[in-house]
Amino acid sequence: MSLLTVKENISMVNNGNTDIVSAVQSNSNVVFDTKDLNLWYGETHALKDINLTINEKEVTAIIGPSGCGKSTYLKTLNRMVELVPTVRTTGEITYKGKSILDKSSKVEELRTHVGMVFQKPNPFPKSIYDNIAYGPRIHGIRNKKILDEIVEKSLRGAYIWDEVKDRLKENAYGLSGGQQQRLCIARTLAIEPDVILMDEPTSALDPKSTLKIEDLVQELKKDYSIIIVTHNMQQAARISDRTAFFLNGEVVEFDVTDTIFTKPTDNRTEDYISGRFG
């Protein structure tokens, strides 16, 4: 039994390596490079020896059953995971070549480059305008004209401008769930990040709003690197370029999305994708 696991581990490591090679060969720039990342919540070993390379201006989907560590990994990329007091990490993640897990690197700076959209829409209890302007404001942009422009540009970027342009001063909680989520995406766009992390952004939305968000992700891909955690395998297949399959805190397989969904190399990936568990 233990022998088998070791074998699997070796094959997994090999897979990881070939991916890194292919990533380099595909000429894309790497945004996030994760090396031997381990993470514990207290005594719980939540992420085990993660090695992943995430490319610029691609959509990377992370799939896996509940509790497999996919959200934890995502939150490690902008260090939101540190809000849990008992968290401990080893290994290294570099963002554009700079190590980020290091306590000396400024977490606020990282988060201005790496925006995040959460599972449940979480607009601030403020007006639509102030929601978008919040990010620029905390980063020192106070000029009203510039803010107006940023607000319009961000709302247009999230394809919600036409729906809200006449009610910018109204409270964001008057919007529907799908609109709130696009507002949250617009809020992230307002500080022009390089990467957008999305943590199951459509799990609280109806199918129509989900489609709108998926279309939006396709558009955003032109300018942003997107990493999306999703429960929905069809969604991963529809919108992502690469897919990582997480299981029990490990990366089982990471490859081009088509490959993962048509000819996965690992049995466990196949089982999960064909709906045999999870």
Next chain:
Amino acid sequence: MAANSKLERDHEIDVKQMIEKNKQSKSFSQVVEKIVPIMLFLFAIITVLTTVGIVMTLLSETIEFFKRVPIWDFFTGTVLKPMSQNPEFGVLPLINGTIISSLIAMLVAGPIGLMAAIYLSEYASDRVRKVLKPMLEILAGIPTIVYGFFAFTFVTPVIRSIWPDVEATNILSPGIVMGIMIIPMIASLSEDAMSSVPNSIRDGALGLGATRLETTFKVVMPAALSGIIASFVLGISRAIGETMIVTIASGSSKNFTFDITQSMQTMTAYIVEVSGGEAAAGTTIYYSLYAVAMTLFVFTLLMNLLARYVSRKFREEY
């Protein structure tokens, strides 16, 4: 096996019988169902009736007072000499004393209470909060007579050693001590208001690269503003109604002044002084008690209405 199934059947029959038996007493339970709400209603209305009774008493005796002292003289008079040969009943010195002592109290309790609330809600670890919050609430459980004693025998001498102009009885010391008394109230209510702001909203701000401080002051506090303001207004209303501390530490001079080093009397302290024996029923002084009490009642009522209005007006939905 057979015994087992028999047992099951017996059990089944038992339940059926019990339900049947209970059905027979249903007429009785129907009566109970009807009577209990009426009784509950009566209990609920006791509080309303008490309030109405108090207001009625206050009102009738106040009207009696205004038959003897013109209402205009009462509310605009700056001199209060109830015991003199030619008594004067101006309430302004009392209102002034009440407002000044409450203001001093809020200057102490407002900032300290709010900062404590921010610390507890946004920065303290669970373990620290579990120790600190009950300790803070102990402050609220100290009897006010102890605070009054503390103001008179400790705070006043300390103030006088720094600032010798301050008189032995003055409004500053009880004001400060009232503030200390109100801190837990403001801290606790504001902390509740801030803690009830969902974490997802904090995450949203932190995710945009906001620091802890920016998140607290620009997202959490605006979202909790209604609760914070309500806690302030309730604090003021508590200070206005506070009696023992000012009675003990501020003396009974009915000065109309803004000099906080001097002794002043609040409305509550006046009621204590006058009802302490000297006022025979039916005298003008006796009725003045009701007029002052009525004024005090209107003051606190207005504060409570303001608190309700503010907490509705500034409520941010989340």
